[in-house]
Amino acid sequence: MKLPAHADLTERTWRWIYLALCVGIFAFLVAPVLIVIPLSFNAEPYFSFTEKMLTLDPDGFSWRWYELLAKFGMQQPEAAFGMGWLADLWNNSTWFNAAKNSMWVGIWSTVLATVLGTLAALGLTRPEMPFKRTITAILLAPMIVPIVIIATGLFFFYSNPCGIIGLDCGRLTSTFTGLVLAHTALGVPFVVITVKATLTGFDQSLARAAASLGASPTQTFVRVVMPLILPGIVSGALFAFATSFDEVVTVLFVGGPQQVTVPRQMWGGLREQVSPAILAAATILTLVSAGLLATVELLRRRSERLRGIRA
Amino acid sequence: MTLALSTARQKARRRAMLLVAPLFLFIVVTFVVPIGQVLFLSVNNDGFSQTAPKLGAWFLANTDGTVPDEAAYAALAADLDQMRREKTAGAAGTRINDVVPGSRSLFTSSARASRDFKPPYKEALIAKDARWADPRVWHAMRAAANPNSLDYYIIAADRQRAEDGSIQQVPPERRLYIGLFASTFAQSALITFLCLMLAFPIAHLIAHVRQSTANLLLILVLLPFWTSLLVRTSSWIVLLQRQGVVNNVLVALGLVDTDRRLELIYNNVGTIIVMTHVLLPFMILPIYSVMRMINPAYVRAARSLGATSWTAFRRIYVPLTLPGVAAGSLLVFILAVGYYITPALVGGADGQLISNMIQYHLSASNWSLAAALAFILLVGVLVLYWIYDRLVGVENLKLG
Numbered sequence: 001m002k003l004p005a006h007a008d009l010t011e012r013t014w015r016w017i018y019l020a021l022c023v024g025i026f027a028f029l030v031a032p033v034l035i036v037i038p039l040s041f042n043a044e045p046y047f048s049f050t051e052k053m054l055t056l057d058p059d060g061f062s063w064r065w066y067e068l069l070a071k072f073g074m075q076q077p078e079a080a081f082g083m084g085w086l087a088d089l090w091n092n093s094t095w096f097n098a099a100k101n102s103m104w105v106g107i108w109s110t111v112l113a114t115v116l117g118t119l120a121a122l123g124l125t126r127p128e129m130p131f132k133r134t135i136t137a138i139l140l141a142p143m144i145v146p147i148v149i150i151a152t153g154l155f156f157f158y159s160n161p162c163g164i165i166g167l168d169c170g171r172l173t174s175t176f177t178g179l180v181l182a183h184t185a186l187g188v189p190f191v192v193i194t195v196k197a198t199l200t201g202f203d204q205s206l207a208r209a210a211a212s213l214g215a216s217p218t219q220t221f222v223r224v225v226m227p228l229i230l231p232g233i234v235s236g237a238l239f240a241f242a243t244s245f246d247e248v249v250t251v252l253f254v255g256g257p258q259q260v261t262v263p264r265q266m267w268g269g270l271r272e273q274v275s276p277a278i279l280a281a282a283t284i285l286t287l288v289s290a291g292l293l294a295t296v297e298l299l300r301r302r303s304e305r306l307r308g309i310r311a
Numbered sequence: 312m313t314l315a316l317s318t319a320r321q322k323a324r325r326r327a328m329l330l331v332a333p334l335f336l337f338i339v340v341t342f343v344v345p346i347g348q349v350l351f352l353s354v355n356n357d358g359f360s361q362t363a364p365k366l367g368a369w370f371l372a373n374t375d376g377t378v379p380d381e382a383a384y385a386a387l388a389a390d391l392d393q394m395r396r397e398k399t400a401g402a403a404g405t406r407i408n409d410v411v412p413g414s415r416s417l418f419t420s421s422a423r424a425s426r427d428f429k430p431p432y433k434e435a436l437i438a439k440d441a442r443w444a445d446p447r448v449w450h451a452m453r454a455a456a457n458p459n460s461l462d463y464y465i466i467a468a469d470r471q472r473a474e475d476g477s478i479q480q481v482p483p484e485r486r487l488y489i490g491l492f493a494s495t496f497a498q499s500a501l502i503t504f505l506c507l508m509l510a511f512p513i514a515h516l517i518a519h520v521r522q523s524t525a526n527l528l529l530i531l532v533l534l535p536f537w538t539s540l541l542v543r544t545s546s547w548i549v550l551l552q553r554q555g556v557v558n559n560v561l562v563a564l565g566l567v568d569t570d571r572r573l574e575l576i577y578n579n580v581g582t583i584i585v586m587t588h589v590l591l592p593f594m595i596l597p598i599y600s601v602m603r604m605i606n607p608a609y610v611r612a613a614r615s616l617g618a619t620s621w622t623a624f625r626r627i628y629v630p631l632t633l634p635g636v637a638a639g640s641l642l643v644f645i646l647a648v649g650y651y652i653t654p655a656l657v658g659g660a661d662g663q664l665i666s667n668m669i670q671y672h673l674s675a676s677n678w679s680l681a682a683a684l685a686f687i688l689l690v691g692v693l694v695l696y697w698i699y700d701r702l703v704g705v706e707n708l709k710l711g
Contacts, residue, residue: 011620022516025509029591030531032546033538035556039549047549048559116334123330128323133700139334140705142342144696146649148666149685152673153345156352156682164344185341188334193708246539249651253673266541270656274548282542293537297530 033286040065040279047276065280069095072277095281098265105176105261106244109183113240116184117191118233122221124192125199136192143189151253154182158254174256182250187240194239198232198303231303235296242292346689353463353682358406359455362399363390367456375476379449384432387443392425394418409680410451410462410472417442446474463683488668488684495665498583499647503594505587506643507636510594514635517595518602529599536592544656547585551575551657577659585653590646594639597703601635638703645695649688 007015043062044050052060071077073094079085090096123129124136142150158172172178202225210220226233248263255264262285269278360367365386373383394400404418417440428435436443450472454460465471465478469486473479480486517528535543550556553572561567575581605628613623651666658667665688672681699705 018512019516022512025513026528026531028509028588029513029535032543032550032588033535035550036542036546046554047552048554048556116337120331120334123327123332126323126327126330128320129327129331130324133704133706135331135335137696137700137705138343139331139338140708141696142338144645144692144699145342145346146651146666146688146692148649148651148669149346149349149689149692150342152669152681152685153342153347153349155673156348156678157345164348181341185338188338192334196706242537246541248541263539263541266545267652267656270541270545270548274545278545279549282539282545285539285542289537289539289542290534293530293533296537297533 036279036282037286040276040283042276042279045276047274047279065276068275069277069280073097094260095262095265098260098262101259102245102261102263105179105183105259106241108180109187109244110237110241112180112184113187113191114233114237117188117236117240118195120188121192121195121199122225125196125202139192140189142185147186147247147249150182150186151249154178154250155253173254174258176259178254179251179259182254183244183247184240186247186250187243190239190243191233191236194236195229195232198229202229231299235299238292238296242289245288349682349685349689352679353686354461355459356406356409356455356463356679357458358402359452360458362394362397362403363387363452363456364393365389366452370453370456375453379433381431381433384436384443385430388425388428388432388436391418391422391428395422395425405676406455407448407451409466409677410454411445411447414442414448414451417448446476447472450474450476463679464687466680467683467687491663491665491668492687495648498579498664499644502583502586502590502647503640503644505583506591506594507640509587509591510598510639511632511636514595514598514602517599518605532592532595535588540589540652543589544585544653547581547588548576548657551581551584576657577662579658579662581657581659582654582662582664585657586647586650589653590643593642593646597638597642598632598635601632601638605631634703638699638707641695641699641703642708645692645699648695649692 039047041061042050042053043060043064050060070089070093074088074092076088120139124132158178160168161172162169206224207220210224215223246263248267251259251261251264252267266278266281269275369383369386394403400418400422404415407418408415421436421439424439442448454462467488469481469489470478471481517525557575558567558572562569562572567573575584609627609631610623613627614620618626649666650664651670654662654664655667665684669681669684672684
């Protein structure tokens, strides 16, 4: 973004003001995400940089909050290190259990959302599909409708899901299944959007060519279409996973004591007394999301490259 | 030939619908039905009608406006006695309490004493509690004898039934909901405006630098977008606390006195700062994608025709960005209106939004009112969503 050589002094001044402004806005965007990382190594239980940290004295830094985070909820955190201690950590540490719950809920809802969302995106990009616009709007609505309304609805619905058809089949509140279904509905719009976006650039004549060479519709999909739209499917799946991994409201409304996920655990920590251990958890989560972002970016670039070849 | 063609079309159409069907059914069951239930609950509450059958029969037999006679009080005494035996006075009282605040205790205490009531019931009941003579209680009971009523929408509109049964505004000090809806919309509008002001220069910069630099800057935008909302909220709590980094820096710079540190969090300032940060990427991305497509020749043409750079920017460039501005603003506004987590964590007392009120009533088991408030909010959001779809098209929603 260069200014032309004939730019006058006012223009040059404005340009500097503009660039300084942009730097400030970028700092506003990024600093809050990054600042927790050094603060999570604070040796003191403060939420600000200490003198020692600012002078980079090694005494100012420690792993104590990470240790606290791992051991929190263990029955014998001070016992001698060994198999029993590890088993205690694995089974009883509150944060470990929350992480395990989050992983399982995330994995199952991602699988469900990816399968359902990809199929729907395939249907929605067919030219013959009727009511395309309305149906897309309905399928994407879970992303737009305020989460509290969705959670309120689920709170009533889950207390007796079969009541609608006049049956009683138990409740879905405080169940793993209930949570997975809720997270699937919340994650599915992301899959539909990303897969649809890859399919829009998809050259349908490739599928027709496969069909004319005798491939069945399934074969055409698995051997020709899928490899080309895979980046879209994977980024959609990662979005769905990230959504589930970050979702706290439905857990609060319909989850039971057995469904404490990482966000639920953080929520509790933030509502009661904020401890620097929260910052350790936040740092770990930031690294996880940075990893997810990097993967999605790479996939997006790959699919753009693939499309570039055809264009 | 045409027949074969139309059969083939039919088949293709069916196949497309079959592909969409599983997700459509899933969304109907796990999303549309639960929300329909919210609507149902907002107009249906059988807390009173279930537990007071005799009074319900009397209301059916006597038209609205009949002064309750001895028969009515006898029915009430019998129902109260049944409530005592079935321990349902609390539920019945809660239903009436929603409309006439403070009347829950009227039911529980009277039900407890129901064994001692002897004819004439009218005197006995009024002697027990003078509120049994209050026409507002009787109006409320008549309305509640029918499980379906718009009572909760009346409450949500800060209105109540007067002694003569007409609907009027509640006294100013008890007006809650209209003000909260208004402040939710006002705060969302302010957040949308702040996002727009911050997003515009950033999007402009990213759209006009070299592709490699643009990719790098986009990652800086996407990093907070991908970071967990709770992580971002906890970072802001840390930054904005009285003893936090921002206040410490201000004190160190001498801008703020150390014993007069700024209250930046646990009030609506906190809600606005954090929500602006959280929603900013939703504004940057649509504006950026529109700016990238703007042909630079238009601005150059304006300059060559003698426009100053400011005129060219204002008259040529800004109008061309409007589709992106509209898309981003609508999206940010829709998301802000329904926000829950951030205000709940950093909003304090005055930074709460309507979502937090819904959750509050839900946790207080005031389900019908929570449902009515939720439904009003839902209608507002769906109208905006519809506008968004008309103007931008949900198809064009992009993520990263």
